[in-house]
Amino acid sequence: MTDPDLDAAIAITRFGLGARPGEIAAARGDPRGFLKAQIRREGADQPEGDGATAQQRIVAFRDYQMARQQARKAGEDPKTADANDPVKLAQKLIREQTGGDFLARARLGAQTDAGFRERWTLFWANHFTVSATKLQTATLVGPFEQEAIRPHVFGRFADLLGAAETHPAMLLYLDQATSIGPDSPAATYFKRGPQRGVGFGPPRPPAGMPKGLNENLAREILELHTVGVNGGYAQADVTEFARAMTGLSIGGPREDAAYTGLPVFRDQAHEPGARTVLGVRYPAGGKEQAGAILADLAARPQTARFVCTKIARHFVADDPPPALVDRLQARWMATGGDLAQVAEALVTSPEAWQATQAKFKTPYEFLVSGYRAAGAAPTDIGVLAPILNALGQKPFSAPSPKGWPEEAEAWAAPDAIVKRMTWAQRFTAKATAGRDPKALAADALGARLRPATALAVARAESRPEGFALLLMSPEFQRR
Amino acid sequence: MTLTRRTALAAAAGFGLTLDFMARQAFAGVDAGLARKKLVFVICRGGLDGLSLSPPIGDPDYTGLRRSLALEETALRLDGTFALHPSMTATHALAQAGQARIAPAIATPDRARSHFEAQDVLESGAAAVYGASSGWLNRTVGVLQARRKVDALSIGATTPLVLRGPAAASSWSPGAVVDAEARLPTLLQDLYKDDPLLGPAFARGLATETMAQTAMADGDMPAMQATTPPAPAPGASGVSGLVRQGQDAAFKLGETTAGFMREPNGPQIIAVSLDGFDTHAGQAGQLAPRLAYLDALLDGLHTGLGPDWKDTLVLVATEFGRTARINGTGGTDHGTASTALILGGGLKPGGIVGDWPTLKTSALFENRDLAPTLDMRSLFKGALAEQLGLERAALDTTIFPDSTRAAPVAGLV
Numbered sequence: 001m002t003d004p005d006l007d008a009a010i011a012i013t014r015f016g017l018g019a020r021p022g023e024i025a026a027a028r029g030d031p032r033g034f035l036k037a038q039i040r041r042e043g044a045d046q047p048e049g050d051g052a053t054a055q056q057r058i059v060a061f062r063d064y065q066m067a068r069q070q071a072r073k074a075g076e077d078p079k080t081a082d083a084n085d086p087v088k089l090a091q092k093l094i095r096e097q098t099g100g101d102f103l104a105r106a107r108l109g110a111q112t113d114a115g116f117r118e119r120w121t122l123f124w125a126n127h128f129t130v131s132a133t134k135l136q137t138a139t140l141v142g143p144f145e146q147e148a149i150r151p152h153v154f155g156r157f158a159d160l161l162g163a164a165e166t167h168p169a170m171l172l173y174l175d176q177a178t179s180i181g182p183d184s185p186a187a188t189y190f191k192r193g194p195q196r197g198v199g200f201g202p203p204r205p206p207a208g209m210p211k212g213l214n215e216n217l218a219r220e221i222l223e224l225h226t227v228g229v230n231g232g233y234a235q236a237d238v239t240e241f242a243r244a245m246t247g248l249s250i251g252g253p254r255e256d257a258a259y260t261g262l263p264v265f266r267d268q269a270h271e272p273g274a275r276t277v278l279g280v281r282y283p284a285g286g287k288e289q290a291g292a293i294l295a296d297l298a299a300r301p302q303t304a305r306f307v308c309t310k311i312a313r314h315f316v317a318d319d320p321p322p323a324l325v326d327r328l329q330a331r332w333m334a335t336g337g338d339l340a341q342v343a344e345a346l347v348t349s350p351e352a353w354q355a356t357q358a359k360f361k362t363p364y365e366f367l368v369s370g371y372r373a374a375g376a377a378p379t380d381i382g383v384l385a386p387i388l389n390a391l392g393q394k395p396f397s398a399p400s401p402k403g404w405p406e407e408a409e410a411w412a413a414p415d416a417i418v419k420r421m422t423w424a425q426r427f428t429a430k431a432t433a434g435r436d437p438k439a440l441a442a443d444a445l446g447a448r449l450r451p452a453t454a455l456a457v458a459r460a461e462s463r464p465e466g467f468a469l470l471l472m473s474p475e476f477q478r479r
Numbered sequence: 480m481t482l483t484r485r486t487a488l489a490a491a492a493g494f495g496l497t498l499d500f501m502a503r504q505a506f507a508g509v510d511a512g513l514a515r516k517k518l519v520f521v522i523c524r525g526g527l528d529g530l531s532l533s534p535p536i537g538d539p540d541y542t543g544l545r546r547s548l549a550l551e552e553t554a555l556r557l558d559g560t561f562a563l564h565p566s567m568t569a570t571h572a573l574a575q576a577g578q579a580r581i582a583p584a585i586a587t588p589d590r591a592r593s594h595f596e597a598q599d600v601l602e603s604g605a606a607a608v609y610g611a612s613s614g615w616l617n618r619t620v621g622v623l624q625a626r627r628k629v630d631a632l633s634i635g636a637t638t639p640l641v642l643r644g645p646a647a648a649s650s651w652s653p654g655a656v657v658d659a660e661a662r663l664p665t666l667l668q669d670l671y672k673d674d675p676l677l678g679p680a681f682a683r684g685l686a687t688e689t690m691a692q693t694a695m696a697d698g699d700m701p702a703m704q705a706t707t708p709p710a711p712a713p714g715a716s717g718v719s720g721l722v723r724q725g726q727d728a729a730f731k732l733g734e735t736t737a738g739f740m741r742e743p744n745g746p747q748i749i750a751v752s753l754d755g756f757d758t759h760a761g762q763a764g765q766l767a768p769r770l771a772y773l774d775a776l777l778d779g780l781h782t783g784l785g786p787d788w789k790d791t792l793v794l795v796a797t798e799f800g801r802t803a804r805i806n807g808t809g810g811t812d813h814g815t816a817s818t819a820l821i822l823g824g825g826l827k828p829g830g831i832v833g834d835w836p837t838l839k840t841s842a843l844f845e846n847r848d849l850a851p852t853l854d855m856r857s858l859f860k861g862a863l864a865e866q867l868g869l870e871r872a873a874l875d876t877t878i879f880p881d882s883t884r885a886a887p888v889a890g891l892v
Contacts, residue, residue: 133754133755174759175759175760175808175810178760178807178808179807179808180807182807187807211807212806212807212808213806213807214759214760214806214807214808214810214812215806215812216759216760216812219592219593219813223593223595229591229593229595229596229608235592235845360676389636390636390652390654391636392635392636392637392652393636399524399754400524400525400594400595400754400757401594402594402595405637408676409638409643410637410638411637412676412677412680413633413636413637413638413650413680413684414649414650414651414680414681414682414683414684414687415636415649415650415651415652415654415684415687416636416637416650416684417677417680417681417684418657418664418681418684418685418687418688419636419652419654421657421663421664421667421681422654422657425663452670453670456666456669456670460666461662465662465663465666468663469663469666469667469670472663472667472670473670474670474671474674474677477677
């Protein structure tokens with residue numbers, strides 16, 4: 001016996017990004033069908049940004065670095081020559097490009113009719129975190145999501161995994177781009193080669209810097225993206241996998257200009273020989289060696305278990321119901337990791353529809369749902385970024401490859417609640433002109449609106465105060 | 480009438496009492512010396528390279544392993560073997576005055592080389608990952624609160640695991656000033672009165688805001704994420720402007736944190752968490768500004784605490800160290816032992832804390848990492864015992880479960 005009013009509210013506020021006016025009413029006829037209709041093979045929606053690709057951004061960043069080097073060579077003090085001030089230039093790039101991409105994504109979140117599709121996408125973007133905390137990747141997070149994540153979120157997990165791990169943003173973020181097989185021809189050449197341009201292309205590391213293996217990406221693929229930290233691998237598996245991936249990099253300035261900023265595989269930098277990862281032997285080869293390891297990792301039941309647990313944790317509860325995880329994992333294994341099928345299993349699992357609001361909204365979720373409740377969308381990154389910084393979720397800047405935390409305890413710090421309130425005060429002062437807070441509350445929460453909150457909103461001494469009480473209410477802070 | 484915070488205060492005043500007075504009455508008889516003692520725990524996330532923080536420049540194998548990352552030319556000397564990274568100028572000055580020491584080969588019991596597991600173990604205080612869901616500082620607060628008034632505060636927008644758990648703790652980060660007595664906060668406290676998560680958190684947040692207005696070093700903080708220093712490109716040298724901005728912010732953050740601690744009812748226990756020490760590539764350029772940030776934070780704490788510095792102990796630790804050898808990309812990969820810093824005005828004299836295992840190939844852990852000679856919990860237990868007066872039984876069971884064999888370090892303060 002389900003209550004269609006409550007289910008409609010859950011569909012929009014838990015699975016989606018919060019209700020825009022009228023949205024809960026639209027889902028009331030068939031809440032599950034409303035969500036299922038958002039699953040589609042072609043993937044997620046694309047935000048309306050400036051359309052720049054990762055390749056264009058990488059080329060622009062390299063141009064900027066080269067201009068800076070030339071300015072230094074020409075004897076200009078980069079701090080005083082204003083046009084070349086590296087701090088100002090870097091800040092400008094990040095403000096315009098990273099900020100622009102983030103604003104476009106937040107606008108999509110605030111305005112989309114397919115909130116579940118967008119939340120599902122944000123889950124995967126966080127699963128395969130690339131963070132702007134590195135200057136090299138600061139302008140690439142938006143293109144990474146658009147190119148590697150969004151097209152694949154309802155496809156096979158193996159395809160999403162392949163797209164994410166080989167995208168230039170990931171190769172830079174987790175240091176794969178400069179990893180070279182210690183016994184590869186490139187390493188041998190670097191050890192004895194002359195200090196001039198290299199014919200086959202790998203960018204020459206600065207003099208005195210050893211040229212060899214970097215195991216960062218290999219470790220995080222195993223630990224965070226596939227089998228998980230309890231997936232049964234050891235240090236030797238990490239190193240072997242890292243060796244297998246050597247050669248995977250990004251086209252550099254000395255290579256065919258058509259490949260600049262694109263993923264490339266350099267045979268000369270690949271570690272020769274067969275590799276053994278998690279007990280499976282992979283014969284010597286080129287890029288197909290790492291490809292085979294990735295494909296096997298995607299197919300492992302430990303990967304299904306690890307990722308399905310994360311899905312359940314994100315959508316339903318920090319401590320997710322085991323029956324839900326089992327159900328998701330069973331569908332994953334039965335369909336070879338078909339993410340459209342897993343999404344369908346999620347929205348049709350009874351455990352996912354419990355009335356209790358077990359999830360506390362992250363700052364981004366809180367703000368996006370606030371805009372949605374007002375029927376509005378953010379228009380200025382200069383307004384959006386500072387509040388996200390203050391709440392601990394700086395745009396596109398997850399603190400580590402693990403991504404943003406899920407648990408309520410991470411986000412419900414005393415200081416953070418006070419800062420949510422100050423934002424709600426400022427936001428509602430502008431957002432409520434001529435609106436009835438009581439209607440906004442009913443529209444935003446539907447059957448989830450508690451009598452105590454409805455009463456407080458109705459008794460508010462002003463429209464902004466009523467709307468702020470709604471946004472700060474326990475049931476709006478959760479989903 | 481609903482009982483809001485304002486009316487509660489008014490009611491207490493009507494009986495000729497203040498809440499502060501009642502609190503002090505309840506804890507009369509506690510050793511006044513212990514009540515003044517303060518502990519600050521700084522977590523450096525990402526795996527801080529101990530061999531760069533306190534380079535063992537006198538170890539004969541150091542230069543060969545570290546090659547382009549070796550710092551023997553520029554490091555700030557401590558003794559015949561050890562030095563501090565050139566960015567750590569304020570810490571070095573404290574060390575010269577006997578107010579800073581290093582534990583150069585320290586590690587948690589975790590050996591998985593996973594950031595997230597190792598941070599969990601570092602902060603939970605458990606013997607293994609998933610061994611505890613609360614943090615050891617939180618449990619410390621719990622044990623102490625049964626004896627005297629103790630408050631804990633984390634600096635930053637999110638609460639680190641080390642302070643999460645059943646004992647209530649405050650949190651603060653720079654931002655606009657909030658009037659806790661205004662209408663909206665009063666209404667919200669009413670709306671949260673049955674909410675186990677939001678109710679207590681909001682009340683503590685408002686109380687801390689009130690305290691912040693006097694604790695602020697001078698005016699508003701710079702509007703940046705205070706605990707995340709800006710990230711320069713690897714090898715970049717023209718970003719000194721960003722680094723300077725970061726250092727100024729870090730110094731002010733340290734001073735403001737000290738301001739909280741010096742308030743009459745201020746916290747005695749502080750946790751601060753810094754990010755960005757995962758230096759797989761281009762380590763030299765990445766690490767220098769982050770260590771400068773850490774150094775400025777410690778400098779701000781020392782300066783801001785003034786006369787209370789003599790009652791303060793600061794611990795700086797990371798989840799693991801990094802490989803002894805430089806990797807193929809001018810950085811280092813996940814390793815095992817690293818360096819912890821111990822600072823304070825009341826430190827006892829002494830050299831390094833723990834033994835130095837050397838960097839001989841045969842001495843490396845798994846032929847790869849600096850080998851640990853000291854359990855991180857031994858340092859923490861020693862600090863809690865000597866600084867806050869906790870006895871062995873609580874340390875071995877409640878605060879660091881299953882840690883009997885990790886004996887507390889003696890002779891710190």
